Amino acid sequence: MRYFYDTEFDQTATGYDLISIGVVAEDGRTYEAVSAEADWDRISQNGWLMDNVVRHLPPQDEWKQRSTIADELFMFLTEDNERPELWGWFSSWDHTCLSKLYGGIPSPDWLPDFTHDLRAVIEYINLPRSVFRRLPIFVVNHSAIEDAWRTKETFDIVAPFLRTP
Template sequence: MPTDPRRVYLDTEFLITQPCTTGLVALALTDEDGNDYCAVNAEMDTFHVYSHPWMQEHVWPHLPTLPGMPHRLDYTHPDVKPLAQIADEVAAYFSTGRDTHLYAYYGAHDLFRLHSLWGHNWQVMPRQIPRWHFDLRALQEQAGNPDLPEQDSGAHHPLEDARHNRRMHEHLLSLGTLPGPTVQQEEITHLHARVRELEGAEAAVAATARARAFRDAAAALDSDDTCDCHGCVSCTSRWHAQQFRALADEAERTGPAARAGDTR
């Protein structure tokens, strides 16, 4: 079995105005060996997705629809699945026994939608699901901001976009200008390993330790940079820091110490 991390590429299509799972339209994954997965959310808010002009023009044409009724989603199509099934199949996709490096392009929203399959609850989410990702836009910047291959067709089809993410990464790797793992990336990996070790710990200790680990991660990643491009290293790091702080707050709210004061 290969010992190097498996490279997996993610893309999602979503309704930006609905951060809940009804706003998830479709999700796709592919890896360096071409193992593909694509699913359309049977529980999406089809009315608002189709009513959104941009979604109707760019995303809806790639979805399975009823013959002669292009405005109606075909719920009998094998790619159209309920969220619970998608979550189980995505968990199985990542269950290879290898570490995974996840890649996405401007991928903060994609990671958010992936984690929404488990309600953003890392205690429920299977441990093989990546908690973080490498943003291809940030890697492009680290490589000297070279031009990336253009996508000839299939834009906004989730699987075609995921495959294009792989092509962009392969192009960046071929240039030989990507730096090795940064101290920051190694720190993220180390901190996530600490969190995973705590998952089986006794509840009172685990809640406190998880909160502390999340706050350590936030402090390590936070940035004072005011850039708002959402793709560079600073923006990606600041977004991760915000997520870690939110997880620390949740651990403190739901831990045994917090529940001890609940008089209900």
């Protein structure tokens, strides 16, 4: 099954600190979580993150430990007992954040070693300009779950132009 996801994170000198993750399954199921273990002191000093990311987060009493997020996400992504097919938008950083929940790269066997990057795919197909202009992904608001939905909506529009197995 395809899963469309997005993460919000704080870039640090040593990597990426997961703030939130939103995932939309091809069948419409969703998963959203915020990391209670993010460096909230550092994040609170970053005006851009406060203005563009933190304002979209669920209430603090819903935030979770990374281990809980990893466990719940594993259950969500493997519900159909198949290896998930991951899709994102500018997804290299998202995949890094996702993999870090499971100890980094290489990922565990059940998790793909890469995320299909829809933005890169669109670069290589001959997408009619009229379709390109309609893509919902260009309305990004830095809410992981909303951006995951936009990635799925964009995929659904672009899918007829893709050669898929």
